[in-house]
Every structure is written in C-alpha cells, then in structure tokens.
Amino acid sequence: SGKNFNIICTESRPANEGFCLAEKLGKEEIKVKLIVDSASFSLLPEIQLILVGADALSTQGLVNKIGTLGLALAAKKFKVDIHVLCITQFASKLKVKSLGILYLIIPLGAFCEPDEKQLRNAKTSSRMRVYAAGPTSNFTVVLISILLFSFVFMPAVQHAADGIGIISVGKDTPAEEFDIQSGMIITHINDTKINTFYDFFIVMNNTWANQTVNISYVGQENYTKSVVLSDKYNEYEKRNPESNNKSYMGKGYLGVGPNPFIDFLPILKNPFSDFPNNFLLFYIIPLLGLDGYNPIYSPFTDSYIITGPLSFIPSNIFWVIVSALYWIFWLNLAVGLFNVLPMIPLDGGFLFNDAIGSFIRRVKKNLSDEKREKIVKNVSLVTSLLILFMVLFPWLVKYF
Numbered sequence: 001s002g003k004n005f006n007i008i009c010t011e012s013r014p015a016n017e018g019f020c021l022a023e024k025l026g027k028e029e030i031k032v033k034l035i036v037d038s039a040s041f042s043l044l045p046e047i048q049l050i051l052v053g054a055d056a057l058s059t060q061g062l063v064n065k066i067g068t069l070g071l072a073l074a075a076k077k078f079k080v081d082i083h084v085l086c087i088t089q090f091a092s093k094l095k096v097k098s099l100g101i102l103y104l105i106i107p108l109g110a111f112c113e114p115d116e117k118q119l120r121n122a123k124t125s126s127r128m129r130v131y132a133a134g135p136t137s138n139f140t141v142v143l144i145s146i147l148l149f150s151f152v153f154m155p156a157v158q159h160a161a162d163g164i165g166i167i168s169v170g171k172d173t174p175a176e177e178f179d180i181q182s183g184m185i186i187t188h189i190n191d192t193k194i195n196t197f198y199d200f201f202i203v204m205n206n207t208w209a210n211q212t213v214n215i216s217y218v219g220q221e222n223y224t225k226s227v228v229l230s231d232k233y234n235e236y237e238k239r240n241p242e243s244n245n246k247s248y249m250g251k252g253y254l255g256v257g258p259n260p261f262i263d264f265l266p267i268l269k270n271p272f273s274d275f276p277n278n279f280l281l282f283y284i285i286p287l288l289g290l291d292g293y294n295p296i297y298s299p300f301t302d303s304y305i306i307t308g309p310l311s312f313i314p315s316n317i318f319w320v321i322v323s324a325l326y327w328i329f330w331l332n333l334a335v336g337l338f339n340v341l342p343m344i345p346l347d348g349g350f351l352f353n354d355a356i357g358s359f360i361r362r363v364k365k366n367l368s369d370e371k372r373e374k375i376v377k378n379v380s381l382v383t384s385l386l387i388l389f390m391v392l393f394p395w396l397v398k399y400f
Contacts, residue, residue, distance in 0.1 A: 005031075006031045006032075006033065007022075007025060007030060007031065007032045007033070008032070008033045008034075008035060008040075008043060008047065009021050009022040009025070009032055009033070009034050009035070010034075010035055010036070010037045010039075010040050010067075011034065011035070011036055011037055012037065012065060013037060017053075018034065018037075019034060022034040037067055040067075040071060040074075041070075041071075041074050044074055044075065044077075044078040044080055045078060047078075047080055048080065048081075049080070049081050049082075049083070050071065050075050050080055050081065050082040050083070051082075051083055051084075051085055052064060052068055052071070052072075052082065052083075052084055052085070053084070053085055053086065054084050054085075054086045062084055062086075064084075124354050124357065124358055127350075127354060128351055128354050128355070131347045131350045131351045131354070132347070132351060134339055134347045135336050135339050135340045135347055135348070138332045138333070138335050138336030138339065139332075139333075139336050141328065141329075141332040142329055142332045142333045142336060145325045145326075145328045145329040145332070146271065146325075146329045148325050149268075149322060149325040149326055149329060150268065150269055150270055150271060150272075151270075153310065153318070153321065153322050153325065154265075154268050154269045154322070155269060155308070156306050156307055156308045156309070156310040156311065156318075157265065157268075157269075157304050157305075157306060157307075158304065158305055158306075158307050159185075159265065159303060159304060159305075160185060160218065160303055160304060160305045161185045161187060161218040161303075162185075162187060162193075162195060163185040163186050163187035163188075163194050163195070163217070163218065164185065164186050164194050164195070164196065164197060164199070164200045164258045164259060165183070165184075165185050165258065165259035165299075165300075165302060165303025166180065166181070166182055166183065166184050166185070166186065166217075166256045166257065166258060166259070166299075166303075167182060167257050167258070167259045167299040167300060167302070168182055168256065168257035168299065169181060169182055169255060169256050169257070170235075170239065170255035170256070170257075173230070173235070173253070173254065173255020173256075174227050174228060174229055174230055174253070174254055174255055175227070175254050175255040175256045176255060177227075178215075178225050178227050180215070180217060180225075180227075180254075180256060181219065182299045182302060183219070183298075183299060183302030183303065184217045184218060184219045185217060185218045185219075185303050186200065186215060186216070186217045186256070186258070187216045187217060187218060188214075188215070188216035188224075189203045189204070189213055189214070189215055189216075190203070190213050190214055191214070197258055197259070197260045200258050204251075204252060204254065205251065207229055207251065207252030208229070208250055208251060208252050209229060209230060209231035209232070209234075209250050209251065209252055209253070210228060210229065210230075210231075211228070211229050211252050212226050212227070212228050212229075213226070213227055213229060213252070214226055214227075215227050215254075227254065229252035229253055229254060230252075230253045230255070231249070231250065231251070231253060232248040232249075232250075232251040232252060232253035233245075233246070233248040233249040233250070233251070234253075235253045235255070236248055236253075259299075259300060259303060264281075264285065265304070267281055267282050268282065271283075283330065283333065286330070297319065297323055298319070301319050306318055341387060342380070342383050342384070342387070343380075343383070343384040343387055343388075344380060344384065349380065349384070352380065352383065353376050353380050356375075356376050356379050356380070357372060357373070357376045360372050360375055360376065
C-alpha cells in the first residue's frame with residue numbers, strides 16, 4: 001500500500017503464463033506491460049528487480065522455463081537482483097527437499113523428495129501417507145484422463161458407415177486395381193452385408209480365384225464395383241510365403257487389410273462396461289500384435305467421423321488430443337501399478353514394510369524394535385523374491 005511501481009510481464013511461451021498474470025494484474029488496476037520473452041534483455045537497464053517462478057526446486061538448484069538461465073546471467077551482468085518465488089511444501093509436517101513435474105512433451109507425472117532423516121523418524125502413519133502420495137497421484141491422473149477420453153471425447157466418435165474399415169491395400173492387388181483405398185468402408189460383398197471382421201472373413205473364404213464379385217464400399221461417395229479376385233495361395237506365395245497354406249489354393253484374394261478393431265469402439269467409449277474384462281481389453285489394445293499399433297491413430301481412425309459439439313475441432317487435432325489422453329492414462333496406470341508392488345525401493349515396498357511392522361507391533365507388543373525390524377526385512381525379502389520369480393518364471397519355462 002502506498003508504493004508506486006510498474007510491472008513488466010514476459011509472455012512465457014508456450015503456455016503463456018505471463019500473459020495470464022498480466023491479465024489478472026490489469027483487472028486489479030495494477031500498471032503492467034506485456035512483452036515478448038526475447039525483449040526482456042533490452043529492458044534490463046531500467047529494471048530494479050526480477051521475479052521468476054519454479055517448476056521444481058531442490059538443494060541443487062531450480063528447474064524452470066528454458067529462458068530462465070539466460071535471464072539470470074543477464075541480470076548478473078546488469079547487477080539486477082533476481083528472486084525465485086515458490087512455496088516450501090510440507091507433507092504430514094515433513095519437509096520436502098524437492099518436487100516437480102515430469103515431462104515428455106506432455107506432463108506424465110511428478111516427483112517429490114522428502115527429507116530422509118525426518119522421514120525415518122516420523123510416525124508410521126505420516127510416513128505411509130508420504131509413500132502413498134506417488135501412486136495416488138498416478139491413479140488420480142488415470143481417472144481424470146480416462147474420464148476425459150471415454151466420456152467427453154469418444155462419445156463424439158461414430159462409424160462413418162456400417163461395415164468394415166480398410167486399413168491397408170496391397171500393391172498390385174485387385175483392390176488397388178479398382179481404386180479401393182485405405183480408410184474406405186466395405187459394406188457389402190455380393191449383396192452380403194458386412195458388419196464385422198468375422199463377416200468379411202467368412203464371405204471371402206467362400207469365394208474362389210478369378211471370380212467376379214460385386215463390392216459396395218463407402219469413401220467420399222458410395223461405390224459398387226465388380227472386382228475380379230486373384231488366387232490367394234499365389235498371392236501369399238509372393239507376399240508372405242511363411243504364412244502360406246495349401247488350403248488357400250483356389251480361394252479368392254482381394255488384397256485389403258480390414259480393421260480387426262472396428263468392434264472396439266463401444267469399449268473405447270465405456271471401458272467400465274463388463275468390468276474388468278473390457279477394461280483389461282481397453283488397456284492391452286496396443287499389445288494385441290500389430291507392429292506399431294496405436295489404437296487412436298490413422299489408419300484405424302479413418303473409418304470414424306466426429307459428430308456433435310466437438311465436431312468443430314479439426315479431425316487431426318481431435319485425434320492428437322484423444323491419443324494423448326489415452327497414452328497419459330496408459331503410462332500412469334503402468335507406473336502406478338509398478339510403483340505399488342511390495343518391493344524395495346518402490347513406494348509399495350516401503351508401504352508394505354510399514355504395514356507389516358505395524359501389524360507385528362500390535363500382535364507382539366513385547367517384541368524389541370531390533371527383532372521386529374529383522375522380521376520385517378525377512379518378510380520383505382521373501383515377498384520381493386517371490387514377485388521376481390513370478391515375473392521371470394514364464395520366460396524361464398519358454399526359453400529353458
């Protein structure tokens with residue numbers, strides 16, 4: 001109060017935090033000037049104090065936006081004081097040495113390093129809350145991302161037409177000759193309705209080489225073309241001989257790769273239906289055997305259209321957002337589940353040790369601390385070895 005000063009805010013791209021701060025200061029009728037990040041150096045001669053934030057702070061220094069170091073060096077040159085604004089965090093009255101956010105283009109998680117000495121001397125309940133913070137944050141991100149994915153964005157996604165989507169077209173095949181392309185949807189073959197991957201397989205298995213079939217498909221328009229099929233055995237012999245089979249002799253071959261995951265749309269929209277089966281299927285989609293398979297990416301998304309209130313978003317941007325949400329969910333669930341395993345040095349291992357220690361303390365009240373810690377260490381060791389054996393056993397059986 002009573003102080004007369006002016007504030008200069010840099011934009012702080014790409015997130016524009018400085019722009020948002022300038023807007024808030026302006027609403028409070030505080031004099032503020034907004035400048036581009038690169039202009040800050042030219043204004044240093046007239047600046048008396050610099051304030052910066054911190055994405056993470058530790059005893060080794062701070063982590064902040066990429067231009068902070070250059071600004072600090074320039075401030076030293078011009079003898080301008082620079083201060084870092086941050087909050088000293090406490091968890092259950094335990095001082096935190098460092099904390100921050102983990103980025104891989106997008107934020108994937110966070111880290112927190114409490115003071116180890118205080119942590120060892122803290123109450124068991126307080127210590128367990130600290131250990132539980134990491135997995136809890138992972139599972140919170142999992143919940144938020146899956147809710148956004150399945151109940152905000154995916155309801156806008158619909159099939160472009162009833163049928164089976166095409167994700168690939170072989171070179172020099174009947175399909176290519178008749179201009180059938182990836183992203184189109186086959187709706188009928190010889191007047192037989194194609195709704196699923198299984199329908200397509202059954203119909204094609206009942207065709208023969210050199211047969212002329214009528215194929216109806218949807219692209220930018222509806223098409224029906226007569227296509228002469230080639231011999232499946234001969235085509236496999238040229239393209240994929242290791243997968244060839246004598247039963248393919250004389251069978252018809254079109255040369256398209258139908259989308260085997262087109263029936264997964266209801267699961268993507270609600271992975272909690274028929275829980276836990278659909279949820280497990282939702283999670284393992286990237287592991288189902290297609291090299292480089294991304295469940296929310298072209299060509300698998302070419303058979304879908306975006307409808308409703310979110311249709312204003314360009315489709316390429318829409319699928320980037322949806323894909324990012326899926327992988328944030330996927331990675332955080334993987335990290336969270338791994339982190340709760342009862343193995344040291346994982347958080348789950350420390351929680352397990354404290355839980356076992358508390359149980360022994362209640363059951364054997366007269367047991368010395370030394371004996372109790374020895375029992376806890378032995379139980380923890382046996383548990384860790386058991387988990388390791390369960391992980392390695394399938395590989396040992398397979399390769400030895």
